[in-house]
Amino acid sequence: MTSPDLRQYAPATQRNREPILNVLQQVLPPQGTVLEISSGTGEHAIFFAPHLHPRKWLPSDPNPSARASIAAWRQHCPTDNVYPPIALDARDPVWSVEQDELLEPLQGFEKGEIGAIANINMIHIAPWSACLGLMAGAARILPPDGVLYLYGPYKQNGKHTAPSNEAFDQSLRAQNPEWGVRDLDEVITVAQTQNLSLLKVVPMPANNLSVIFKRDE
Numbered sequence: 001m002t003s004p005d006l007r008q009y010a011p012a013t014q015r016n017r018e019p020i021l022n023v024l025q026q027v028l029p030p031q032g033t034v035l036e037i038s039s040g041t042g043e044h045a046i047f048f049a050p051h052l053h054p055r056k057w058l059p060s061d062p063n064p065s066a067r068a069s070i071a072a073w074r075q076h077c078p079t080d081n082v083y084p085p086i087a088l089d090a091r092d093p094v095w096s097v098e099q100d101e102l103l104e105p106l107q108g109f110e111k112g113e114i115g116a117i118a119n120i121n122m123i124h125i126a127p128w129s130a131c132l133g134l135m136a137g138a139a140r141i142l143p144p145d146g147v148l149y150l151y152g153p154y155k156q157n158g159k160h161t162a163p164s165n166e167a168f169d170q171s172l173r174a175q176n177p178e179w180g181v182r183d184l185d186e187v188i189t190v191a192q193t194q195n196l197s198l199l200k201v202v203p204m205p206a207n208n209l210s211v212i213f214k215r216d217e
Contacts, residue, residue: 029116031055117141
């Protein structure tokens with residue numbers, strides 16, 4: 001659903017935003033900027049940011065309509081610690097936050113201020129190459145001890161954690177054979193190849209998980 005002012009709405013956001021915020025408050029660095037990959041509607045950004053001062057929040061999405069929604073939410077719920085949304089595709093070998101000329105609209109932003117990356121409900125609704133790109137980008141951008149936060153459904157030990165997740169996986173693969181609920185062990189293995197160590201896994205409502213990685217020194 002899209003309102004006349006371009007704001008889009010994702011019903012799941014209303015259900016998961018407070019549990020996610022609770023985890024973020026525990027695991028994020030105490031300052032710096034959180035780069036959100038695949039921000040979608042922008043509802044998470046405008047909800048999290050006021051609770052995360054003095055940290056700043058940088059939303060991004062490869063989809064122009066999503067960026068328009070993020071901008072509309074940012075205008076509707078103004079807060080001084082959310083940057084304007086940027087175009088960023090996790091699969092790109094060089095992200096826009098690594099290119100000075102693409103960051104000129106972000107007044108006051110400096111590349112070195114990103115201390116964490118958040119990625120909510122993307123890996124299963126994207127090709128596996130997006131997960132690979134996400135891990136590679138996190139390895140390039142995060143400082144030592146920087147945090148990568150993931151949220152969504154995962155298989156564990158090669159098995160679905162609930163019948164609802166299995167049905168969801170089947171529906172995703174029916175829409176696009178490249179999509180699907182990922183096996184957590186495979187995600188962790190990819191992260192390890194990029195110098196990212198698993199910090200913790202937190203069970204979340206509706207059979208989802210928060211998965212937190214830390215960039216090694």
